[in-house]
Amino acid sequence: MNVFxxxxxxxxxxxxxLKMVEEGYGCAFTYSSKKEAADETxxxxxxxxxxxxxxxxRMDLKNVAEIESVAEGAIEAFENIHVVVNNAAVVRNNAAALMSNxxxxxxxxxxxxxxxxVCRSFLLHFLSNKMGRIINISSLAQGGASGQANYAASKAGLLGLTKTLAREYGAKGITCNVVVVGYVETDMTANYLSDKLKKIWVEYCPMKRIGKAEEIAAMVYYLTTEDASFINGEVIHVSGGLTYIP
Ligand SMILES: NC(=O)c1ccc[n+]([C@@H]2O[C@H](COP(=O)([O-])OP(=O)(O)OC[C@H]3O[C@@H](n4cnc5c(N)ncnc54)[C@H](OP(=O)(O)O)[C@@H]3O)[C@@H](O)[C@H]2O)c1
Structure with missing residues (x-):
């Protein structure tokens, strides 16, 4: 199996x-500007x-031509891509009234x-293979998050996209699911979540802790396996039981 x-x-x-490599998969991955971080991976x-x-x-998600050429390059280099994971995202927080264009x-x-x-760039390839797995990474912000109208709307949009692809392509052997992530310590949360908010998250989380990136990766891996072959169009929370942003 090869994953993008x-x-x-x-x-x-x-x-x-890292989880995909541990499991013996081939893996094409992208970064946007931090080449040293990609080299470290x-x-x-x-x-x-x-x-x-x-x-x-290197691929900028805001550049459609670049996405198409990277997808084509990965299919050629790996000969076959079976799974796409849409994980990359950014935050640019502001109150809706002040949010710039x-x-x-x-x-x-x-x-x-x-x-x-990204999905569109791989769909014809998946259709010709009569199989494919698409896994989109969303956030609890999809249910609404103050100061994050842009991010919340983008993450809610992924649910509609996922459920639509699941309907359009399920009969062709292609599944599409979305993983809704709770609070995990990464650069994203280190830079944008205050210490006060972090404490509130932990307090409201039924498991009283933050998640680990490996716990998200484990679910993503599971969705690529044969055991998950009849899971399609699902919204799966990996958030310690928290279902909204406190
Ligand atoms: N961390 C959390 O608590 C949390 C909670 C809910 C959901 N999520 C979701 O989980 C996913 C991963 O989040 P994370 O916390 O691991 O983020 P992160 O540490 O900030 O990493 C973001 C990744 O996206 C890439 N990226 C940024 N801008 C891009 C662009 N314009 N085009 C292509 N790639 C770009 C970055 O590449 P460079 O390294 O080159 O910059 C980096 O690899 C995201 O979808 C996020 O919304 C995270």
Whole structure:
């Protein structure tokens, strides 16, 4: 099996890449600008398996032509891609009344339009293979999050996209599911969540702790397996039982 993961240079995406390599999958992953971080993911993969079939691609999710050419390049280099994980995303928080056009567009383009173009770039390939797995990474913010109108809308949009692809392509052997992530310590939360908010998250979480990137990766991996072959169009929370942003 070969997997294509967006945003594999850091955080949850890196944990997904490492899990796939651990499981013996080939893995094409993308990064946007942090080449050193992508190189570090490659090094960690080689530590797991010195012969790991893994490759990093620079790709900006706001650039449709770049997405199409990277997808084509990955299909050619790996000969076959079986799974796509739309993981990369950004946040640009602001109150809705003050949110600039640019803040809105940047987040919607990266987090929602980008994953759509990634899906579209692989669908014909999946159709010709008569199989494919698409896994989109959403957030509890999809249910509403103050100061995050752009991010919440993009993450809610992924649910509609996922359920639509599940209906359109389920009969063709292609499944599409979405993983809704709770609070996990990564650069994203380190930079944008205050210590006060972090404490509140933990207090409201039924498990009274934050999640680990590896716990998200484990679910993503499960969705790629034969055991998950009849799971389609599902919204799966990996959030310690928390179902909304407190
Ligand atoms: N962390 C959490 O608590 C949490 C909670 C809910 C949902 N999530 C979701 O989980 C996913 C991963 O989050 P994370 O916390 O691991 O994020 P992160 O640590 O901030 O990593 C973001 C990744 O996205 C890439 N990226 C950023 N802008 C991009 C662009 N324009 N085009 C292509 N790639 C781009 C980055 O590449 P570079 O390294 O090159 O910058 C990096 O690999 C996201 O979908 C996020 O919404 C996270």
């Amino acid at each position: 993961v967006t945003g594999g240079s850091r955080g949850i995406g890196r944990a997904i890449v 490659l090094n960690l993969c080689k530590k797991i398996d010195s012969k790991a079939n893994v490759k990093a691609y 640019e803040e809105w567009k940047d987040v919607i383009d990266t987090n929602l339009s980008g994953p759509f173009f």
